[in-house]
Amino acid sequence: xxxxxxxxxxxxxxxxxxxxxxxxxxxxxxxxxxxxxxxxxxxxxxxxxxxxxxxxxxxxxxxxxxxxxxxxxxxxxxxxxxxxxxxxxxxxxxxxxxxxxxxxxxxxxxxxxxxxxxxxxxxxxxxxxxxxxxxxxxxxxxxxxxxxxxxxxxxxxxxxxxxxxxxxxxxxxxxxxxxxxxxxxxxxxxxxxxxxxxxxxxxxxxxxxxxxxxxxxxxxxxxxxxxxxxxxxxxxxxxxxxxxxxxxxxxxxxxxxxxxxxxxxxxxxxxxxxxx
Amino acid sequence: xxxxxxxxxxxxxxxxxxxxxxxxxxxxxxxxxxxxxxxxxxxxxxxxxxxxxxxxxxxxxxxxxxxxxxxxxxxxxxxxxxxxxxxxxxxxxxxxxxxxxxxxxxxxxxxxxxxxxxxxxxxxxxxxxxxxxxxxxxxxxxxxxxxxxxxxxxxxxxxxxxxxxxxxxxxxxxxxxxxxxxxxxxxxxxxxxxxxxxxxxxxxxxxxxxxxxxxxxxxxxxxxxxxxxxxxxxxxxxxxxxxxxxxxxxxxxxxxxxxxxxxxxxxxxxxxxxxx
Numbered sequence: 299x300x301x302x303x304x305x306x307x308x309x310x311x312x313x314x315x316x317x318x319x320x321x322x323x324x325x326x327x328x329x330x331x332x333x334x335x336x337x338x339x340x341x342x343x344x345x346x347x348x349x350x351x352x353x354x355x356x357x358x359x360x361x362x363x364x365x366x367x368x369x370x371x372x373x374x375x376x377x378x379x380x381x382x383x384x385x386x387x388x389x390x391x392x393x394x395x396x397x398x399x400x401x402x403x404x405x406x407x408x409x410x411x412x413x414x415x416x417x418x419x420x421x422x423x424x425x426x427x428x429x430x431x432x433x434x435x436x437x438x439x440x441x442x443x444x445x446x447x448x449x450x451x452x453x454x455x456x457x458x459x460x461x462x463x464x465x466x467x468x469x470x471x472x473x474x475x476x477x478x479x480x481x482x483x484x485x486x487x488x489x490x491x492x493x494x495x496x497x498x499x500x501x502x503x504x505x506x507x508x509x510x511x512x513x514x515x516x517x518x519x520x521x522x523x524x525x526x527x528x529x530x531x532x533x534x535x536x537x538x539x540x541x542x543x544x545x546x547x548x549x550x551x552x553x554x555x556x557x558x559x560x561x562x563x564x565x566x567x568x569x570x571x572x573x574x
Numbered sequence: 575x576x577x578x579x580x581x582x583x584x585x586x587x588x589x590x591x592x593x594x595x596x597x598x599x600x601x602x603x604x605x606x607x608x609x610x611x612x613x614x615x616x617x618x619x620x621x622x623x624x625x626x627x628x629x630x631x632x633x634x635x636x637x638x639x640x641x642x643x644x645x646x647x648x649x650x651x652x653x654x655x656x657x658x659x660x661x662x663x664x665x666x667x668x669x670x671x672x673x674x675x676x677x678x679x680x681x682x683x684x685x686x687x688x689x690x691x692x693x694x695x696x697x698x699x700x701x702x703x704x705x706x707x708x709x710x711x712x713x714x715x716x717x718x719x720x721x722x723x724x725x726x727x728x729x730x731x732x733x734x735x736x737x738x739x740x741x742x743x744x745x746x747x748x749x750x751x752x753x754x755x756x757x758x759x760x761x762x763x764x765x766x767x768x769x770x771x772x773x774x775x776x777x778x779x780x781x782x783x784x785x786x787x788x789x790x791x792x793x794x795x796x797x798x799x800x801x802x803x804x805x806x807x808x809x810x811x812x813x814x815x816x817x818x819x820x821x822x823x824x825x826x827x828x829x830x831x832x833x834x835x836x837x838x839x840x841x842x843x844x845x846x847x848x849x850x
Binding site: 376379382383385386387389390393394396397400401404407409410411412413414416417418419420428430432433436437440441442451452454457458 | 652690696
């Protein structure tokens with residue numbers, strides 16, 4: 299009887315999957331403020347088909363968030379009042395992208411609810427410091443799918459900052475004890491070099507925590523640019539998560555069925571990071 | 575010296591004005607999901623021209639929020655899973671309207687930041703129970719203009735509920751010790767009867783708290799429909815605010831310069847409610 303009850307409870311309340319959808323997948327990176335509705339729609343279909351219970355989604359900014367945030371140096375914190383409108387533009391562009399993506403998810407019968415990070419999170423020196431997560435907890439309990447995003451947020455040390463979707467993924471996974479993290483990006487996974495720049499770049503299919511740390515250390519020592527095309531900075535955010543035993547799949551969200559397979563925990567092209 | 579410093583502080587941190595913009599002003603009420611961009615633009619211009627320091631804006635749902643919320647009976651709380659998508663549609667429609675209005679405000683150089691009520695507020699039996707207002711406080715300190723809205727929110731007693739923009743106005747005014755409240759609606763103020771239904775309806779230019787309470791009591795006793803066209807329900811929400819000495823102006827947001835004059839505290843057509 300006890301076993302039966304335990305199974306039931308775990309089925310009702312399994313640990314969540316945290317799914318990141320990169321901004322470069324759901325927007326046209328070279329065209330400011332232009333959503334890629336075709337990819338958004340396919341991803342929505344795959345999420346609906348996978349029928350995962352307890353899902354938390356985070357999306358990036360792509361051509362909605364990054365160009366304006368960069369122009370006004372929002373990530374460097376408050377320097378003068380001229381940045382304030384840039385902060386506003388950045389946040390509102392992200393709200394717009396969120397409403398488009400959430401709309402697509404609801405159209406595919408996913409009970410998605412946009413959650414505005416800047417309304418409930420404050421950073422300090424760019425790191426999450428206060429996170430009022432009561433609403434997200436309640437959304438979860440009622441079977442909703444919270445959809446957060448990289449955002450311009452208030453910062454207790456430097457006025458304001460950019461909270462990246464990647465930091466959010468890591469924080470949410472630890473906070474809600476995720477069973478897995480899926481990072482949907484615009485390449486096939488983690489490479490030995492930037493696949494967009496070098497033809498000899500090789501996909502790394504599997505990585506242990508130790509291997510990941512070694513890679514991170516050697517890159518940090520060499521003081522060069524990130525040869526993996528900025529991917530390591532992303533993965534670095536995930537080291538504390540993998541340390542807690544949460545596995546990470548990095549897959550290509552721009553290619554059909556990669557997100558679906560990752561959600562169903564089926565092996566497919568991508569990089570799999572596990573503690574060891 | 576002390577006096578000088580006190581004045582400086584009060585100039586830097588005057589009490590805020592809470593400005594409500596009715597959904598029926600910034601949307602076409604009869605056309606689902608259709609914003610009235612012309613009125614939005616004029617209101618944005620008037621707010622920019624008034625140059626008010628410390629402003630808090632709340633807008634209603636109009637044809638974005640109300641039809642879907644009504645169809646799925648969101649305000650009655652959770653009854654079955656079929657309502658969940660209705661909750662999602664309602665919230666996302668409000669996010670969309672918010673991003674349109676905030677975009678218009680930023681275009682007019684107002685440092686507006688959308689704040690999602692459902693991300694930081696939980697109700698209980700439909701009344702605000704938990705309100706994480708730290709982000710709003712920080713936005714204020716940095717001279718931003720937070721823009722909230724009536725929203726579908728999680729409710730600790732009945733699952734979910736509708737948090738009206740009017741309840742939000744009242745709560746924010748008390749919470750941030752507002753100096754004044756301005757209610758922008760789609761009629762000239764509070765009438766003795768519904769001006770949209772009866773030609774003999776007279777505008778009430780001024781009302782004391784006692785007169786307001788008398789009116790509310792007589793209507794409640796007669797158990798009839800609200801003869802003022804739903805306006806009294808709105809004003810009823812404001813009774814505790816007026817009791818605290820905060821004055822309320824009800825003006826027509828669909829007519830030029832009414833919002834501007836109210837922001838500048840100039841007398842113009844409308845209803846003025848004061849403690850007495």
